[in-house]
Amino acid sequence: xxxxxxxxxxxSAYYALxxxxxxxxxxxxxxxxxxxxxxxxxxxxENLSLEYAVTFGAYIDEKLVGNVTLSRxxxxxMNHRASVYAVYVTPEARGMGTARRLMEELIAYAESWSGxxxxxxxxxxxxxxxKKLYNALGFxxxxxxxxxxxxxxxxxxxxxxxxxx
Numbered sequence: 001x002x003x004x005x006x007x008x009x010x011x012s013a014y015y016a017l018x019x020x021x022x023x024x025x026x027x028x029x030x031x032x033x034x035x036x037x038x039x040x041x042x043x044x045x046e047n048l049s050l051e052y053a054v055t056f057g058a059y060i061d062e063k064l065v066g067n068v069t070l071s072r073x074x075x076x077x078m079n080h081r082a083s084v085y086a087v088y089v090t091p092e093a094r095g096m097g098t099a100r101r102l103m104e105e106l107i108a109y110a111e112s113w114s115g116x117x118x119x120x121x122x123x124x125x126x127x128x129x130x131k132k133l134y135n136a137l138g139f140x141x142x143x144x145x146x147x148x149x150x151x152x153x154x155x156x157x158x159x160x161x162x163x164x165x
Contacts, residue, residue: 001098003105006057006067008045013064014055015044021088027156028124029086030149056105058089058098065093068102070110070119082110084121087130099130103137111165118164122148125157139163 006014022033048055052074058066066089072082089098110116123130139161148158
């Protein structure tokens with residue numbers, strides 16, 4: 001398995017993986033599938049080129065099987081903080097340590113990013129495997145955003161987690 005930073009050249013693969021994630025795990029993301037399907041690929045290229053955000057991809061035999069994004073706050077009073085977003089691993093790559101490897105690369109990168117002191121993330125409260133991983137990597141729960149997301153069928157609470165670097 002190879003973990004590397006994705007670039008605009010990876011936009012098509014990232015887009016396809018994002019659509020898969022939204023189809024298979026709609027409760028895990030705030031983006032709706034229909035919105036993602038209507039977003040032009042140029043927007044994905046732009047997002048993968050931002051100077052304040054980095055997306056890591058996990059590759060097996062050159063196929064993208066997972067991703068995670070780190071986005072630094074650009075406000076001068078808050079740029080000591082960054083948020084972890086869009087964590088996803090394909091079903092066939094689960095149970096192989098893919099998410100752990102992605103998160104370890106993200107944390108190592110964050111620790112080397114000058115002035116960065118704090119990582120925030122939100123995870124669906126019912127997502128026990130993800131919460132277990134984040135706890136093992138040093139994230140701590142500090143609250144719950146009740147009814148953080150609302151689908152047609154239900155509300156979804158999110159655990160708020162933090163890791164100080």
